[in-house]
Amino acid sequence: MSFHWFDLADTVISGSEITDEEGLSILDCPDDELLLLLQASYKIRSHYYGNKVKLNMIINAKSGLCPENCGYCAQSSVSAAPVQKYTFINKEKILEGAEQANKLNVGTYCIVASGRGPSNREVDTVTSAVRDIKEKYDMKVCACMGILKPEQAAKLKDAGVDRYNHNLNTSKAHHPNITTSHTYEDRVSTVNTVKVSGISPCSGVIVGMKESKEDVIDMARSLKILDADSIPVNFLHAIDGTPLEGTDELDPRYCLKVLALFRFINPTKEIRISGGREVNLRSLQPLGLYPANSIFVGDYLTTEGQESTIDHQMIEDLGFEIDYVNVAENQI
Structure with missing residues (x-):
């Protein structure tokens, strides 16, 4: 029976919230x-964005050097993938990346580090860089550094970090099948620590890790509860x-249905097509x-993305607009 998507x-x-x-x-939407x-999902997206x-x-x-055993990650201790490995980069390289982000009209610059959680020295490197970025560019800064302590979150907030990412990755029930070196509750706790500090919480999922459709619905609902x-909705690239x-x-059609689901369950939130x-x-x-309102440009952590100019052209061809504030005026 045809489903009344617009209703x-x-x-x-x-x-109102949709039911399970x-x-x-x-x-399970038929392809036709x-x-x-x-x-219908665009109707919701358009209403808010x-x-x-x-x-x-x-x-x-x-990159690399991570003691965790996450089954999807090329940087984990159980991975034999030939990824580049290096310790935390210096402040100057972080600033170089911010300059490149500004040239690409990027609204949010994400500083991502492998590992269970950051050392205080790594936090200090990020906070120093973020202060300089905020003085020079009109862009948001997101940090993603693993399990975070309250005092570290406070330092990041004080430096001007706008957002902190820590993904749930999967459902609570499926989590032990993906990693055993930390718990699902550890991830929820870090997101809540970020919220208490006053930093905007970013948390998402990886779809395609042998989870059930019920797990996917649970992921979307859990992120709604976490607010x-x-x-970010990642699709596994094994x-x-x-x-x-x-x-x-x-397959591409199922991925689109997943994005639609996340829009229907989290209508007011930024839904980002990610890895x-x-x-x-x-x-x-x-x-x-049409359901999502955010994408990454450039490369990901251990895999390459497509050329940023292609992404800009895609947005223009759709008749959409890049969401940024006076980025061009800040280019030096």
Whole structure:
């Protein structure tokens, strides 16, 4: 039976939550109704964000050398993937990355480091760099450095860090199948620590790690309960040498349905298409911006993205606009 996607979108805009049954119907949407589902999810997205697209860029501040055993990650202790390994970069390299982000009209610059959590010295390097970035550029800064202590969160907030990312990655039930070196509760606790400090919480997921559709719905609901302001949706790009190597459960149409689900469950939040976009959405990438309102440009942590000029062209071709404030005026 055909599902009334637009009626469901109106229900969400009016303030109601969808049921688990309705969420499952989104993930099970027949392919011949996919464009209708995307148009309905765009109705919600447009209501809150119009045609604006937020751009984000990552700098990999510390690569590899991580003691955790996350099955998806090429930088973990259980990975045999041949990734570049280096200790925390210096302040000057962080500032160089910010300059590049500014040239690309990026609204949020993300400083990401591998590891269980940051040392105080690493936090000090970031805070020093962030103060300089804030003086020079009109861009948001996001830090992603693992499990965070309250006093470290306070330092980051004082320096001007706008957002802190710590992904739930998967559902509580599926978490032990992905990693055992930290708990699901450790991740929730870090997001709450960030919120208490006054930093905007960013938390998302990785889809395609052998989870069920019910797990995906649970992820979206858990992030709603956490009240994460920004929700990066990653699609697994299984890397040889990791425990999840060879996993290939996704197709572009299902990925679009996942993005629609996250928009329906978290209608007011920034939904960001993140890692695995190019590999999993492939030629359907532009359609992802009907439910989502944010993307990464440039490379990811251990995998390459597509040229930023292609992303800018995609946004222009859709008739969408880059969401930024006076970035061009700050270019030096």
